[in-house]
Amino acid sequence: MQQLYDFVNATPPPIRMAVRFGVAALVAALITLILFAILRRAARRTESFTLEAIANSTRNSFYWFLTFALTVILWNQLESSLFPDDLNSPWYLHWGIRIVRTILYIFGAMLLVNIVNVAAETVRHRYSIDTSNNLEERKILTQLQYIQRIVGIVIFIVTVAFILLQFDAVRSIGTGLLTSAGVGGIIIGFAAQKSIANLLAGFQIAFTQPIRIDDALIVNGEFGRVEEITLTYVTLKVWDQRRLIVPLNKFIDDTFQNWTRSTTQLIGSVFMYVDYTFPVDKLREEAQRFTETQELWDKEVFGVAVTDNNADVMTIRIIASAADSGQTFNLRCAIREHLIGWIQNNYPEHLPKTRLEMSPSETTQAPHPNAEEMPLQEGDR
DSSP states (O other): OHHHHHHHHHSOHHHHHHHHHHHHHHHHHHHHHHHHHHHHHHHHHHTOHHHHHHHHHSHHHHHHHHHHHHHHHHHHHHHHHHOSSGGGSOHHHHHHHHHHHHHHHHHHHHHHHHHHHHHHHHHHHHSOSOSSSOHHHHHHHHHHHHHHHHHHHHHHHHHHHHHHTTOHHHHHHHHHHHHTHHHHHHHHHHHTHHHHHHHHHHHHHHHHOSSOTTOEEEETTEEEEEEEEOSSEEEEEETTSOEEEEETTHHHHSOOEETTSSOSOEEEEEEEEEOTTSOHHHHHHHHHHHHHTOTTEEEEEEEEEEEEEOSSOEEEEEEEEESSHHHHHHHHHHHHHHHHHHHHHHOGGGSOOOOOOOOHHHHSOOOOTTTTTSOOOGGGO
């Protein structure tokens, strides 16, 4: 035993460091294997989405975090046993521990981000927006997306701070920065006032919610659905697959249309322009008959009325409701297409006309004032 102890003491510190890293990796692998096997078994037994997501998403980051955490502990023990006075420790051991701590902080941040993502996915799994009446779900998911991004930024800042605080030079620089924080803060404030305004607008949107994920909006004359809300802008998915990028403060300072603010149900309108002689009652009967055959109609709202007229035509408005904006648009198109064909087939004489009325005196052509003086042409003889 004494010989083994002497052999260990005679081993160079770099080899001891490598051996301790290997031991830490082996112990971490064993703990990870047992722990995640238990998690997977519990997820299958309880059919838990959260446990299954944790087992799938955090395994690698947990293993490496545990490996480097055990390595730091073992290396600190090695340094204190070999070099009680920190000033006498070799440079490679001193910097090695700093590097390992840096990697530990990075994997710790990755583990936290994975846990936050698992929590977010659990909420998204529970509150799906695939249903028609999804107002409550969109409220929660809008707040979730913003909070998830803020937490990610906080984790990043804290991780960088922990890494930099290991170095004395950075700490002294930080002290100097704190001394000049007054002037620097004013400069940064003026330079980033638009970004800060967008950030504050993001907080206001996340919790007052004038818009939510999957809301149907009209912004600057463009119709689209809210696809993403970031810290500074909103992405609208336009009907033709384009993406409209709108700054957040646009939704605080300007007006816009939100078609799904309080409910997803919408009333669509179709306008028909026909002659004054057109039988409105016949169109009312046909529009009602056709609408009742459409699965898109939610059987809530229907109506036909003459809403306007001018010198040439009268305007007939047909309204019908559907569960959401997409179904309302398709229902409007179906009603419009059917009624146009129905009018063409049954009442083509009542389509819009342009009338020109001439008095009898205007129908008789007056003789040319110089008719006697005009020579006869070859075809007039």
